[in-house]
Amino acid sequence: MHMNGPENMTRDERLRICRDIASRLREVYGERVLAIGVYGSVSRGTDGPFSDIEMFCVLRESGEAADCSYEWSAGPWKAEVNVRRADIMLGEAATVEGSWPLTHGPYFSQLSLYDPQAFFPRLKEAAESPTAEDFKRAIHEVLVGEMYEFIGKLRNIRHGGPHTYLPYLAMAFAQYGAMLIGLHHRHRYSTGAMVVPEALTLPHRPDGFDAVARMVMAGELADASTIMSACEHLWDGLVRWSAEHDYAIHTRRIPF
Structure with a gap:
């Protein structure tokens, strides 16, 4: 049966797409990539058959601008990738605002796809720093x-x-x-x-x-x-x- 919008997908299929996106990010941003991770329901293992994909791409600190978001539908699934410079992400993680109980979960736990320099533990430390x-x-x-x-x-x-x-x-x-x-x-x-x-x-x-x-x-x-x-x-x-x-x-x- 044809279905408009999200289609039933297994977790393995969704993770395979995440890895494909991570590979493409490394092609696009090259050596600037510091870490790539998945957040949201996929990182928690609670994604349902119609859940979307949410990912971080963390770039090394440099003079180049890096604060953008890609959000698209490929037909049967949807993805959002937030591309942030490391210093910007660390600053966001250490900030408390009114929607903190909902927005800051991704800073505490990610499903790491690429993190050779252990950036995500630093991100968690920043998220735990507010007084x-x-x-x-x-x-x-x-x-x-x-x-x-x-x-x-x-x-x-x-x-x-x-x-x-x-x-x-x-x-x-x-x-x-x-x-x-x-x-x-x-x-x-x-x-x-x-x-x-x-x-x-x-x-x-x-x-x-x-x-x-x-x-x-x-x-x-x-x-x-x-x-x-x-x-x-x-x-x-x-x-x-x-x-x-x-x-x-x-x-x-x-x-x-």
Whole structure:
């Protein structure tokens, strides 16, 4: 049966494609290649029959620009290859931002296809280097940059609509609430599909998170009053959670 888009593929077939891509990268970039690895579900061994391929190509430090991404579909499968200079990758790995629990897993574990100078252990060391203050700062940024804005949008809707935006807001509350929980525990989620379910397994969750998370996972997003009540409850829980763990939401009136 002909199928548009991804087709059923075995893990061995997918790994064979990864090796072919690695070989081509070494042809294109030559001696500049420092390391090549696979990340995502393929590196974890959790790839399904329709999973895509995600790879790193790390280049030696030089004066030449090297920060690009190839993303393509070959018909039955899709691949993404991030080409980065080593110093850029090490800097990214050592940085903590709001989506760290989802984005930084690749820096901790890769399936190495080529690494003669042991770059990937250095990458893991860089990823483990952020301090408690770095995580605290990222949590503050999510609380103010995302959650505070979300509650303002929710209250605007209560004041005058439109209610059609509420399902998206509920999903945003659940997603970024999970990021806060992950940052608090320095926990890396396995995949985007599991962010909210995995957050529910971690301790010290803000009061109200569970109700919003379960509402979103069940797709129960039709009743406006239920969404607004649940999200307000989560916001109140976040304020208490932040005070309990010394995470600042408010600062002085003008902080500069």
